[in-house]
Amino acid sequence: MKILLTNDDGIFSDGLKCLYNQLKNIGKIYVIVPEIEKSATSHSINLFSPIRIKKIEINGISSFIVNGTPVDCVKIGIKKIIKEKIDMVVSGINPGPNLGMDILYSGTVSAASEGAILGIPSISVSIADYKNFKFDSASIITVKIIEKLKKVKFPKDTILNINIPNKNLEEIKGIKITFQSESRFSEEYEKRIDPRGNIYFWLKGTFKEKTKDKGSDVEAIKNGYVSITPIHLKLTDYSFFKKLKKIKFEKIEF
Amino acid sequence: MKILLTNDDGIFSDGLKCLYNQLKNIGKIYVIVPEIEKSATSHSINLFSPIRIKKIEINGISSFIVNGTPVDCVKIGIKKIIKEKIDMVVSGINPGPNLGMDILYSGTVSAASEGAILGIPSISVSIADYKNFKFDSASIITVKIIEKLKKVKFPKDTILNINIPNKNLEEIKGIKITFQSESRFSEEYEKRIDPRGNIYFWLKGTFKEKTKDKGSDVEAIKNGYVSITPIHLKLTDYSFFKKLKKIKFEKIEF
Secondary structure: OEEEOOOOOOOOOOOHHHHHHHHHOOOOOOOOOEOOOOOOOOOOOOOOOOOOEEEEEOOOEEEEOOOOOOHHHHHHHHHHHHHOOOOOOEEEEEEEOHHHHHHHOHHHHHHHHHHHHHOEEEEEEOOOOOOOHHHHHHHHHHHHHHHHOOOOOOOOOEEEEEOOOOOEEEOOOOOEEEEEOEEEEEEEEEEEOOOOOOOEEEEEEEOOOOOOOOOOOHHHHHHHEEEEEEEEEEOOOOOHHHHHHHHHHHHHOO | EEEEEOOOOOOOHHHHHHHHHHHHHOOOEEEEEOOOOOOOOOOOOOOOOOOOEEEEEEOOOOEEEOOHHHHHHHHHHHHHHOOOOOOEEEEEEEEEOOOOOHHOOOHHHHHHHHHHOOOOOOEEEEEEEOOOHHHHHHHHHHHHHHHHHOOOOOOOEEEEEEEEOOHHHHOOOOOEEEEOOOOOOEEEEEEOOOOOOOOOEEEEEEEEEEOOOOOEHHHHHHOOOOEEEEEOOOEEHHHHHHHHHOOOOHHHOO
């Protein structure tokens, strides 16, 4: 297999290193990552400054670093850097969950989405916890899933968003195909005063689980399973579409 | 009405000024915008540096400027700045289309999406052209649509993405409720050399229309109509979900 591997945490991230070390056993890996950490950049792209690419070798991994976002990395990776057909875009492993409505903010999920937009089967991988990340175990699981996905035809503009419990391999209960929960962070801003007397704010929050969430990504993780959620980028709300059709917008006179 | 008005082009944008001048006739308007232009920032948020808010008055508009993205503006606007219940989040007017698959990259659409995530009826407004923007005409149309929407119950996590032809009021043919086209920009990177001999790249592209696109946002604009597309943030691909269920992932042994 030929794989473009990216990671929104940049070249120094453990999630990248561990996953690379497993992936190199199954194919040729192109590592293309942002020059600096770019978490929570969602699907943003660099339109107003020039993109530069550096080829480097670090910790034995030959990599390209790009002064842009995770989406820029995938876009310029496919369009310019890699000269052959790629079989898969893999984004991760992210240290932290990408579950429920919070995937909208995720650079990890968006990098995979860009792969899908460019017509390549793409997955995003995250460990659904906040510390002491078991990247080795998650990397082994990711490779096993990729092997299984080799024969699967991905629909247009659809990715698989994978979340892995932060456990040792033998403690993982199995894999569930899930839907995206409506759960999300409940956020607030903490007010502080800097040493010069100026007010500033930090965003903080706690993840609020929906109670009725059977079969969701959030539930699978809670029960110790790997969650695989098919996520697509066709966003029309057809049920609201039908309701809106009944409102006589054509009667508005300009 | 009480409206949070934002704009990813920041405080100096004509689209903001023209829309403000129309909106102030129908309610109390809170202007909350990024400190600097933040196009193509999608749903990114500022997690790693503190958020600061400045209250300023410029061109007779009392505004809050935030050192973050359009999504940060809406989030801190609702959570911290505004002390009363808001009836609508309005994001725009953007000088440039937000159509088809390209809405994923849009700061304008994402700011509205954040409003929906926070439970407020939200719309994004763009002029679907690239120059000589007729913001006055588009602002009048936006206000008429908002008046009509007052009685409409927005579903959870759903926005209306509005694109307006760049025409004088009397040339607009009417309003269409549309679906999101699968059309998108076809992009490439232009290679250049800077004065110091270093290579850099600019992203460029042209919008590629799908031929069979009847009833879409792209088609409505092409035919001279205002396009209103209901866009939701529930991203599960249920058809792929069913296919994946048939693959025996549970047989993978760790």
